Amino acid sequence: MQRGEAPPCLESDELPDxxxxxxxEVLELIAGxxxxxxxxxxxxxxxxxxxxxVNHLFAKIxxxxxxxxxxxxxxxxxxxxxxx
Numbered sequence: 001m002q003r004g005e006a007p008p009c010l011e012s013d014e015l016p017d018x019x020x021x022x023x024x025e026v027l028e029l030i031a032g033x034x035x036x037x038x039x040x041x042x043x044x045x046x047x048x049x050x051x052x053x054v055n056h057l058f059a060k061i062x063x064x065x066x067x068x069x070x071x072x073x074x075x076x077x078x079x080x081x082x083x084x
Contacts, residue, residue: 016061016076023057024078026050030066031073 015024029039040050063069073079 026053031079
């Protein structure tokens, strides 16, 4: 996967609640524990762009907090549990 490219498993026709591949990627990074600044660095975008993605995806999934968003990501199998 190239830097800033959505993971191949995140095709828009497979995503719930109208999430875009980029929003799903941001959600995956949130679930991975990254801050907005770290997400911006990873995706090579501005912090404002990340905040916009976060606001849009929270509205689409009905989340008010990052914790709710992470729970949603696991419930909809957008992220896999770690194998630590």
